[in-house]
Amino acid sequence: MTDAPSPAPGxxxxxxxxxxxxxxxxxxxxxxxxxxxxGDGAVPALAHPSVVGSPQVGDTVLLNTTAWAQHLGTGGYALVVAVPDRLPLDPTGPGHLVKGRYGPLQVTAPGVDEQGSAHHATIAEAEDLDGMPVVVADLHSALPAVVAGAHVTDPALRIAYVMTDGGALPAAFSRTLDALAGSLVGVVTVGQAFGGDLEAVTVHTGLLAARHVLHADIAVVTQGPGNLGTGTPWGFSGVAAGDACNAVAVLGGRTIGALRISDADPRPRHRGVSHHSLTAFGRVALAGVTLVAPRGLGSELGSQIEEDLAGQPERNPVEWVDSAGLDDALAASPAQLSTMGRGLAEDRAYFLSAAAAGRYAAQITLFGPPPA
Structure with missing residues (x-):
């Protein structure tokens, strides 16, 4: 038997x-x-009271400053790990889903699909999504634009958000969700993500909960705030958007891809239709995704989009959607529109594309899919 390796320093x-x-x-x-x-001075920090309690002025807090010190995209805050001199009360009530599993800050949550849940029988008996349209995007920033596009078509449509675990895990980290509270019928956090109105083990049960518990007309699936990318073809967290499309197809939903389109991103791989969309929808999603592109982006960008999408498999039809009224709907969104630090004025194409996907989902909800 060999000796166990010595712990690494640090x-x-x-x-x-x-x-x-x-x-x-x-x-x-x-x-x-x-x-x-x-040694660090005045550090901006964020606490999630349901996890660590509510720090007050004068409290000593233990911080994780890793991402903050590296100036990562989601590292604007140090994160409060504990208020050691004033610990919160023990958890009460039901909840056996462990999220952040076996990390030092794992939490328990009541799962919509677990035994003992009031909704367990509903989820156990649910067989499909009844053809519900599901808009899938790889970035959280698409969510308010998708909602704006759907609600400008019909403000009475019930929209649920299924948050996957590719970005931030706590739903509470998202100020977008706070601003959209009156626009969504609920948030379902799946996988390791937590803090939604409903919790689910998988994207599959999260989608079933959106349809059969929240009674949504349309669901939107994206990762939480943030995105992990490495500049490699497959090394980005948004690749899971393709897996989400497969879940929608297995459950009999109508899968709609919100394309990531930009003429403002400085990185060539994200100009026109991002390679993230082309990979997730074209190579990972195996059952077919309706890809939605907005009209009204100008001839040069429109031609580039057509060229980028020409290599998509036959199973992925492209629908060009009228963009009239979408700019006003986006400007009126209760949530601040921002992607990679760019707002609506700086990256109109990105938000217009997501809004067009929302409009298309609303149209097929109301009128059915267009003839083949």
Whole structure:
């Protein structure tokens, strides 16, 4: 028998201890803080009260500053790990789904599909989605635009959001969801993601919950805020959008792909139709996805989109959707529109594309799919 390897020096987390000196904005289950950290100065931090309690000015807090120190895209905050001198109460009530499994901050949540849930029988007996349209996008920032496009078509449509675990795990991290509270019938967090109105083990049961528990007319599936990418063809968290499309197909839903389109992104692989969309929908999704492109982007970008989509498999039809009225709907969205630091004015094509997918989903909900 060989000796166990010695622990590596250091850790995978940049730990810091500091004192809360100020309280900032709050939304849903999130609270902004300013923390004085020796050697780092005044550090912006975020606490999720349902996980760590509610820090107050003067409290000592334990922080994970790893992403903040590396200036990562989702690293604008240090994250509160614990308020060691004032721990929250023990959890009460049902909930046996463990999320963030076997990490030091795993949490339990009541699952819509677990035994003991009031909805367990509904999910156990549900066989399909009854043809419900499901819009799949690879970035969380598409969500408010999809909702705007659907609701400008019919504001009475019931839209549910199924949040996957490719980005942020706590739904409460998303200020977009806080702003869309009156526009969605509910949020279902699946996989390792947590904090939605409903929790589910898989995308499949999350979709069934959206249809049969929330009674949604349309569901939207994206990862939470943030995106992990490596500049390689397959190394990006949005590849799971293709897996979500497969789940929709297995369950008898109508799969609609919200294309990631841009003429403002400085990276060539994301200009025109992003390689993320072409890979996830064209190579990972195996059962066919209706890809929606908006009219009104100008001849040059429109031609580039046509060229980019020419290589899609036959199973992925392309629908060009009229964009009249979508700009006003996007401008009126209750959620701030932002993708990779760009707003509606800077990256209109991106948001218009997502809104067109929402409009198409609304149209087939109301009138059925167009003739083949």
């Amino acid at each position: 850790s995978r987390i940049r730990w810091r201890r500091g004192e809360v000196t100020g309280l900032g904005r709050t939304w849903h289950d999130a609270r902004e803080l300013t923390v004085a950290v020796p």
